[in-house]
Every structure is written in C-alpha cells, then in structure tokens.
Amino acid sequence: MTTAAHTIAVGLERLLGSGKVSTDPALLAGYSRDQAPHPPEASALAVVFAESTADVQAVVRACAAAGIRVVARGAGSGLSGGAHAVTESVILSLERMDRILELRAGDEVAVVEPGVVNADLNAAAAEHGLMYAPDPASFTFATIGGNIATNAGGLRCAKYGVTRDSVLALDVVLADGELVRLGHSTFKGVAGYDLVALLVGSEGTLGIVVGATVRLRHLPVKVCTIAAFFPDLASAAAGVLAVGRARVQPAIMELMDHGSIADADALNGTDLASRCTVLLLIQTDGFGAEAEAAVVREVLAAEGGTLSAPGDPAAELFVQLRRNSRGSGTENELRVGEDVAVPRSRLVDYARELERIGREYGVFMKMVAHAGDGNLHPMFWAEPDDGGRDEAVARLRGALDESVRVALSMGGTITGEHGIGTFKLPWLGWEHSERVRELARGIKDVFDPHGVLNPGKAI
Amino acid sequence: MTTAAHTIAVGLERLLGSGKVSTDPALLAGYSRDQAPHPPEASALAVVFAESTADVQAVVRACAAAGIRVVARGAGSGLSGGAHAVTESVILSLERMDRILELRAGDEVAVVEPGVVNADLNAAAAEHGLMYAPDPASFTFATIGGNIATNAGGLRCAKYGVTRDSVLALDVVLADGELVRLGHSTFKGVAGYDLVALLVGSEGTLGIVVGATVRLRHLPVKVCTIAAFFPDLASAAAGVLAVGRARVQPAIMELMDHGSIADADALNGTDLASRCTVLLLIQTDGFGAEAEAAVVREVLAAEGGTLSAPGDPAAELFVQLRRNSRGSGTENELRVGEDVAVPRSRLVDYARELERIGREYGVFMKMVAHAGDGNLHPMFWAEPDDGGRDEAVARLRGALDESVRVALSMGGTITGEHGIGTFKLPWLGWEHSERVRELARGIKDVFDPHGVLNPGKAI
Numbered sequence: 001m002t003t004a005a006h007t008i009a010v011g012l013e014r015l016l017g018s019g020k021v022s023t024d025p026a027l028l029a030g031y032s033r034d035q036a037p038h039p040p041e042a043s044a045l046a047v048v049f050a051e052s053t054a055d056v057q058a059v060v061r062a063c064a065a066a067g068i069r070v071v072a073r074g075a076g077s078g079l080s081g082g083a084h085a086v087t088e089s090v091i092l093s094l095e096r097m098d099r100i101l102e103l104r105a106g107d108e109v110a111v112v113e114p115g116v117v118n119a120d121l122n123a124a125a126a127e128h129g130l131m132y133a134p135d136p137a138s139f140t141f142a143t144i145g146g147n148i149a150t151n152a153g154g155l156r157c158a159k160y161g162v163t164r165d166s167v168l169a170l171d172v173v174l175a176d177g178e179l180v181r182l183g184h185s186t187f188k189g190v191a192g193y194d195l196v197a198l199l200v201g202s203e204g205t206l207g208i209v210v211g212a213t214v215r216l217r218h219l220p221v222k223v224c225t226i227a228a229f230f231p232d233l234a235s236a237a238a239g240v241l242a243v244g245r246a247r248v249q250p251a252i253m254e255l256m257d258h259g260s261i262a263d264a265d266a267l268n269g270t271d272l273a274s275r276c277t278v279l280l281l282i283q284t285d286g287f288g289a290e291a292e293a294a295v296v297r298e299v300l301a302a303e304g305g306t307l308s309a310p311g312d313p314a315a316e317l318f319v320q321l322r323r324n325s326r327g328s329g330t331e332n333e334l335r336v337g338e339d340v341a342v343p344r345s346r347l348v349d350y351a352r353e354l355e356r357i358g359r360e361y362g363v364f365m366k367m368v369a370h371a372g373d374g375n376l377h378p379m380f381w382a383e384p385d386d387g388g389r390d391e392a393v394a395r396l397r398g399a400l401d402e403s404v405r406v407a408l409s410m411g412g413t414i415t416g417e418h419g420i421g422t423f424k425l426p427w428l429g430w431e432h433s434e435r436v437r438e439l440a441r442g443i444k445d446v447f448d449p450h451g452v453l454n455p456g457k458a459i
Numbered sequence: 460m461t462t463a464a465h466t467i468a469v470g471l472e473r474l475l476g477s478g479k480v481s482t483d484p485a486l487l488a489g490y491s492r493d494q495a496p497h498p499p500e501a502s503a504l505a506v507v508f509a510e511s512t513a514d515v516q517a518v519v520r521a522c523a524a525a526g527i528r529v530v531a532r533g534a535g536s537g538l539s540g541g542a543h544a545v546t547e548s549v550i551l552s553l554e555r556m557d558r559i560l561e562l563r564a565g566d567e568v569a570v571v572e573p574g575v576v577n578a579d580l581n582a583a584a585a586e587h588g589l590m591y592a593p594d595p596a597s598f599t600f601a602t603i604g605g606n607i608a609t610n611a612g613g614l615r616c617a618k619y620g621v622t623r624d625s626v627l628a629l630d631v632v633l634a635d636g637e638l639v640r641l642g643h644s645t646f647k648g649v650a651g652y653d654l655v656a657l658l659v660g661s662e663g664t665l666g667i668v669v670g671a672t673v674r675l676r677h678l679p680v681k682v683c684t685i686a687a688f689f690p691d692l693a694s695a696a697a698g699v700l701a702v703g704r705a706r707v708q709p710a711i712m713e714l715m716d717h718g719s720i721a722d723a724d725a726l727n728g729t730d731l732a733s734r735c736t737v738l739l740l741i742q743t744d745g746f747g748a749e750a751e752a753a754v755v756r757e758v759l760a761a762e763g764g765t766l767s768a769p770g771d772p773a774a775e776l777f778v779q780l781r782r783n784s785r786g787s788g789t790e791n792e793l794r795v796g797e798d799v800a801v802p803r804s805r806l807v808d809y810a811r812e813l814e815r816i817g818r819e820y821g822v823f824m825k826m827v828a829h830a831g832d833g834n835l836h837p838m839f840w841a842e843p844d845d846g847g848r849d850e851a852v853a854r855l856r857g858a859l860d861e862s863v864r865v866a867l868s869m870g871g872t873i874t875g876e877h878g879i880g881t882f883k884l885p886w887l888g889w890e891h892s893e894r895v896r897e898l899a900r901g902i903k904d905v906f907d908p909h910g911v912l913n914p915g916k917a918i
Contacts, residue, residue, distance in 0.1 A: 105703075157647055161620065165624055178894055180892060184871075185802055185872075186833050186875065187831075187833060188621060188832050188834050188876055190610045190660050190874050191872055191873055191874050191883075191887060191891065192917060192918050197656030198653060198656065201649050218706040220706075247679070286708075286745075286747050287746075287747030287750040288745050288747025288750065289747070341645035343568065344565060373647050374647075411645075413645050413648035415650050416647040433640070436640070436641060439639075440651050442905030446901030446904075447901075458651060
C-alpha cells in the first residue's frame with residue numbers, strides 16, 4: 001500500500017467508523033473496474049462502503065480536501081469503464097445503501113437509495129400491481145443508482161422509455177459535499193432547467209446520487225410472447241417495420257442473428273439454430289396483449305416468418321435466453337460487445353454492413369438487437385493467427401472503428417444505452433462537434449470545478 | 460421609435476432583406492407579450508420574422524454585437540411570460556419556419572422547423588397512422604418550437620409523456636450565432652450529457668431551436684371515452700386511484716369541478732351542471748381500449764360515479780369542452796390561472812385546500828385537473844369591492860401565494876407544464892434551494908455568458 005492510500009484510508013476510517021473502508025488488495029482489484037473490455041488506468045487507493053448520505057458527504061469532502069478523486073459505483077456491472085478507478089481515486093460503493101424508503105402505490109412512485117437492485121424494486125412494486133419499467137439485461141444485479149448513472153435502457157424501452165423517463169427527482173451530493181434536491185415528486189414539473197435529466201446518464205461526473213424518486217407503472221395484466229423464425233435478416237427486419245405499420249407497440253421486440261442463436265443453443269442445450277437463421281422475439285402486454293399478438297402473428301407470417309404456437313412456453317424460454325445472451329464470457333481486448341443504434345428502418349442495412357466488416361477485418365461477429373428501437377449489440381471477437389496477439393487486437397480495433405463509423409453515417413449513435421465511460425471516449429468526437437463537447441465540459445466545471453468526481457469519463 | 464430601435468431595425472433589414480423586420484407599433488405591442496397575466500417589462504425594439512437558420516444566426520450575431528437581447532417566440536401562446544419582451548430586446552418570431560422537413564414513417568420520426576404548429580404535425584403524421592403525442596390545450600395554434608421551449612404537457616402525458624420524452628435531437632443556434640446539433644436521431648442514445656433534455660423547457664435562455672427531430676407514436680386503433688358524473692370531489696378522486704389499482708393507464712383522465720362545468724355550460728349552451736358536482740373524463744386507447752373502458756366503468760361505478768352510456772357521443776363532446784375550458788377570457792392581474800402539480804393521491808386534499816383558500820382570501824375559484832398526473836389548473840379571480848382594485852389584486856396575490864405554498868407542502872411543484880417565464884419567478888426560490896439555482900445560473904453562463912438570450916426568464 002502506498003503512503004497516499006494509507007493516509008486516505010486511515011482518514012476515512014476515522015470519519016466513518018470501522019467496517020466501511022478497505023484497502024485489501026484482492027478486493028481493490030475487483031472494485032477498481034467494471035465489466036468494460038479494457039483495464040482501468042489505475043488501481044483505487046481504497047474502497048469505501050457508504051451506509052448513509054452523511055457517509056457520502058464525508059467521503060466527498062475528505063477526498064476533495066486531499067485532492068483525491070471519487071469514483072461512485074453501484075454493482076460494477078457497467079460495460080464502458082464508467083466505474084473504472086482513475087489515478088489517485090477512491091471507489092465509493094453505494095451497494096449498502098439499498099433501502100426502498102417509500103413505495104406509494106396511489107402515487108405510482110417509489111423513493112429508493114441508490115444501491116437498491118433493479119429486480120428488488122420490481123419485486124416490491126409487483127406486490128402493488130406495479131413495475132419499475134427500465135429493464136437492462138443486468139436487472140437482477142444492477143442497481144438503480146448505476147442505472148441512473150448510465151441512463152440504462154433495456155428490452156422494454158420502445159414502449160416504456162429509458163431510465164431518464166422514469167426518474168422524477170434526485171438527491172445528489174455535489175463535488176463539495178453539499179446535498180441538493182433536484183426535480184419534483186410529481187409526474188410533471190417544469191420549474192427551471194431539467195437538472196434531473198442532466199444528471200441521469202452523467203456517469204457520476206456531476207454529482208453522486210444518494211436518493212431517487214422514480215415513477216412506477218402498471219404491471220401489465222397480460223403478456224403474450226411470440227417467437228418468429230425467419231430465413232434471413234431482410235424478412236425479419238421487414239417484419240419489424242410491418243408491426244409498426246399495424247400500429248402495434250410491442251413491449252419488447254428482440255432480434256437474434258444466427259451466431260447468437262447458435263451460442264444460446266450451446267449455452268442452454270437448445271436447438272434453435274436448425275430452425276431458423278434469424279429469430280424475432282416479441283412481447284405484447286396489457287389489456288390489448290392478445291389482440292396485438294394476433295395482429296403481430298398475421299403481419300409476421302405475411303413477411304415469411306414461421307411462428308411459435310400461441311401460448312407455446314418455448315417462446316417465453318427464448319426471451320430468457322435472449323436476456324442472458326451476453327453469455328458468461330467476459331470481454332477483453334480480443335472480445336468486445338458494441339452498443340450502437342441506428343434509425344429503425346436501417347436495421348437490415350446496418351446488419352449487412354456488420355457482416356461485411358467481420359469479413360473485411362477477419363474478425364468474428366454475432367449480433368442481437370433491440371429491434372423496436374434500432375439499438376444493436378454486435379459482439380466482435382478476433383483470434384490471434386500467425387500475426388500474433390497484437391495483430392489480432394489491431395484487426396478487432398479496426399472492425400470496431402468501422403462499425404461505429406458506419407452507424408454514424410446512417411444517422412445513428414455510438415452508444416444506445418451502455419454509456420461512454422472511458423472505452424467509447426475516442427469515438428465521442430466522431431458524434432459530437434467540438435463546440436458541443438465544450439458545452440459539456442463547461443457544465444462539468446459548473447458542477448465540479450476541481451475535478452473531484454470521476455474525472456475523464458462520459459464527456 | 461427610439462434611436463436604438465431604428466438602428467437595430469435598419470441593421471437587421473440590411474442583413475435579412477426586406478419583409479422580415481417590423482417596428483410597426485401595433486404589431487410590436489402584440490408581439491411584445493405572450494398570454495401571461497402580467498405585462499412585459501418593456502416593449503420590443505423590433506420584431507424579426509426569421510425564414511431560415513441563417514436568418515436566426517444573423518439576428519443573434521447582430522444583436523449580440525449590439526448588446527441587444529433576443530427573445531425567441533413561437534405562437535406567443537405561453538402563459539408565464541416566457542415570450543414577453545425584455546428591456547432592449549428584439550422579438551425573434553419563428554412562425555415562418557414552419558416546414559415539416561422529413562416524416563419517416565418506418566423510423567417513427569419527424570424532422571421539423573420550430574414554427575410548425577402542433578396540430579399540423581399531427582395531421583401529417585396521421586396520414587401514416589402516427590401521432591405526435593404531446594397535446595397542450597393550445598395544440599391547434601401553438602408551435603413545436605414553443606412546446607419545446609416550455610416542455611409543454613397536455614392531456615395525454617400520463618400515458619405518452621411530456622414534450623421532452625418525444626424530442627430526440629435539436630438543431631440549436633447558440634448565443635454567439637453558432638449552430639450546433641444536440642442529441643441523436645434514434646430512440647435511444649446516451650453519448651455524453653443529455654443536452655437535449657436540458658434545452659427542452661429552458662424557455663429560449665440557452666439557445667434558439669431551429670430544428671427538431673421528434674419521435675412519433677402509433678395513432679391508437681381505437682379510442683373509448685367515458686364521462687363519469689360524481690356527487691363530490693372525494694368520490695371522483697377515489698375513482699382516479701381505483702382506475703390505477705385496476706392497472707389501467709388511461710390516455711387522458713381529466714377532472715372538472717362544478718365551477719368549471721358551469722362555465723363550460725355557459726360557453727356551450729350545455730347543461731352538465733345540473734347532472735353532477737364533479738365530472739371525470741377518461742379516454743382509453745389502443746387495442747385494449749374497450750377492455751380497459753369496461754374495467755374503468757366498473758371501478759368508477761363502485762366509487763359512486765354515474766356513467767355515460769358506452770359510445771354516447773356526448774362523452775366525446777365533453778372532452779372538447781374540457782380542451783377549451785380556459786375559455787376566451789384573457790388573464791390579467793385580477794384573473795390568474797395556476798398550474799401546480801401534487802402527488803396524485805393528494806388531489807382531493809389539495810382541491811379542498813383550494814376551496815378553503817378561495818373562501819379565506821375572498822376570491823373566486825374554479826378548477827380543472829389532469830387527474831392522471833396530479834396537475835391542477837385552478838383559476839382564481841377577484842372582484843373589486845369597497846377596497847378598490849388594488850385591494851382586490853392583493854387578495855388575489857395572497858390566494859395565489861397560498862395555493863403555491865400548500866402545493867409545495869404536499870410534495871408538489873409550482874408549475875406542472877406552463878413554465879416559469881417571469882410570472883412564476885418569485886415562487887421559484889420556494890421550490891429550489893439557492894444552490895440549485897446557482898447551478899442553473901452557472902449553466903446559463905456556459906451557454907450565454909453575455910446574457911443575449913431571453914435574460915431574466917426561467918431560472
């Protein structure tokens with residue numbers, strides 16, 4: 001342990017009491033990074049497990065005074081390095097602040113601490129016939145605070161919106177330790193600038209969320225699941241647009257290509273790959289679920305889809321496979337999952353480009369997509385050959401760069417829901433003009449003039 | 460005309476060409492204000508009718524150089540003074556920039572100029588089975604640019620969200636005339652801070668919107684309208700909560716008190732007032748509309764409501780009455796409409812407080828509410844008696860202050876959808892702490908360091 005680490009750890013322990021600060025090397029290694037493919041720039045000096053807003057304020061004040069950076073962290077399930085340690089930083093874990101403080105069913109509102117796990121909030125809401133809509137694939141372990149930091153998406157976004165659309169008010173500890181309340185506890189509110197929306201997705205760079213008032217929605221009274229097997233991508237993509245033309249808004253509309261299907265088969269012992277090239281999974285929900293499902297079946301059949309029988313439990317199983325389709329393989333410099341989004345009608349064009357890129361750069365590619373909102377998750381991986389590891393890494397980087405460039409050329413974005421973190425920073429200038437980035441840096445300076453909070457991330 | 464007005468008008472006309480600049484006193488008087496109850500602090504020096512982004516850039520640059528303020532304006536239908544002229548200002552009307560540039564049905568997206576009227580966009584979208592969801596009562600004349608400036612709400616918000624939730628990207632002219640693009644054309648996108656959400660609702664103080672990429676949604680295949688007559692407010696409010704417990708999300712859920720009903724009768728020659736004390740109007744929509752309507756009827760009847768017959772055209776007529784319930788009476792210092800919101804379950808408590816406040820301050824009060832999201836529009840008016848006009852104004856101000864104070868004490872907000880403008884500025888400090896207002900001022904300084912754009916508004 002360095003002297004700096006020892007000093008700050010002792011200081012924080014004195015402030016917070018025992019059992020909340022660790023400098024254990026094994027623990028530090030795990031807490032110094034999230035699930036991004038690249039390593040953090042440094043190991044953290046210490047990890048602090050805050051148990052209260054006062055703890056968070058004390059940590060921020062002490063670190064600000066000592067010139068040490070604070071990286072807030074939920075479950076560490078982010079994919080872009082937003083929770084990676086930075087040089088001379090303390091990791092501030094919020095996982096112990098995991099209480100649901102209020103669940104007001106009549107108001108369709110909950111007030112939670114940041115460390116509440118998404119699935120736990122949903123379980124509590126379900127007792128009142130309610131749900132918290134944003135459902136990232138990581139919802140069984142990701143925290144609401146982390147979801148807010150990244151403006152997490154998920155499968156249900158096209159119908160129910162992203163995290164930002166469900167967050168009404170935030171209690172935030174600023175870079176000097178002051179606690180402020182932003183937003184309103186009502187569904188609507190337009191008093192002053194929308195600082196809640198600004199904080200959502202700001203990856204812990206503007207303030208540390210210590211409380212959130214979130215909107216709940218009705219748990220659908222009925223859900224219908226449809227699996228549609230298509231012979232090719234073009235017909236599946238045409239099916240997606242046909243569903244829209246039929247004025248159906250599915251709760252989820254997921255697309256898996258052949259590589260992702262084969263992977264799911266290998267993981268789960270299923271045999272989907274022999275049945276189709278492309279799988280489209282659709283859920284309709286609410287009072288109109290059955291009527292919508294009937295329309296969806298009709299239009300998908302017309303586009304050449306082979307449909308699961310109504311009520312077939314296999315269809316629901318496929319949705320579970322899809323939710324777990326990232327698999328257990330962690331990402332690294334030879335295996336990177338992407339997160340671009342394109343306008344929905346460009347889905348098939350973009351998927352073809354992905355196949356071209358795979359061939360051209362000599363890398364492997366499989367893909368799943370939130371087809372309802374044009375958000376694609378291609379997974380690229382390279383295998384070292386005679387050129388060695390470095391050459392394989394270069395091939396993969398080339399493919400990633402090209403996939404991002406093509407998405408932007410189609411009017412897309414470099415990240416639909418995973419955030420910039422540090423992994424995607426090199427691409428941010430491809431999407432935003434220098435002036436826009438200057439505005440963002442100006443806002444960062446207003447909130448955090450001394451660069452205490454997660455510097456070098458998000459913008 | 461003052462020398463300053465003459466100089467800037469001549470200068471702008473030279474820049475823009477003829478037919479775009481006016482200093483006609485009658486026109487200036489109309490364009491120097493919106494529909495707020497209070498007068499503007501000054502008359503504008505000139506009105507400019509921009510026809511292009513280049514026009515807007517030229518005006519902003521010329522005014523910035525001359526130390527003159529720019530107040531952007533859509534239809535001038537705002538209710539808080541957001542489009543009121545300020546001292547030494549030019550009104551920049553965007554109503555001629557009224558083209559729908561793209562309507563991409565497959566992507567469910569439109570690209571519009573700011574002067575497009577909300578209803579016109581909806582008419583164009585309807586040809587593709589789509590709609591633009593935000594529907595302020597002013598939608599037949601209010602512009603998308605004005606809706607964006609105020610983050611306009613409307614009747615359908617509880618189900619379909621407010622303006623912010625439908626805006627994906629913005630083209631914005633900054634305070635020095637530079638044009639930037641913010642946001643993304645896709646449904647989802649989390650690259651950097653959400654500057655689009657920051658601009659929405661900023662009332663023209665951070666930049667001037669010259670283009671917007673907005674999300675469209677499916678036009679419902681079916682709409683069912685239910686009018687429910689209640690003997691008192693408590694049972695109607697209980698009905699609102701019962702609908703939620705039945706897991707129905709109505710597209711609209713509007714409440715009218717007896718005063719508003721009587722007013723609507725007087726305006727329209729109807730006779731609703733003899734049938735009930737409180738009217739609840741509900742629309743369900745989509746594939747599940749009929750199933751939802753059946754559930755709504757059942758739960759409202761159980762709470763004591765008397766229901767219109769299914770398919771009764773009168774129910775649809777009532778919705779039109781509600782949309783027009785502001786009436787034709789303009790607001791002034793003796794007649795002010797309010798816009799507070801409270802958590803939904805407090806609706807009946809708050810309505811009772813409004814009645815108390817009316818009695819206590821000797822003012823008249825009627826009320827409509829977006830019951831689905833707890834946003835109330837009480838209208839207060841005072842009639843001068845022996846104490847004279849000033850005393851009546853003071854009574855009204857007292858009642859308004861008290862109504863805002865009570866809303867805040869219930870966890871509400873001072874403005875659900877009309878915005879701060881200048882009229883509500885005195886109350887903003889009651890809702891936001893000084894530190895939060897400092898943050899907002901800091902952001903204003905980042906975007907507009909010299910105070911060119913609509914200074915003194917919104918924050």
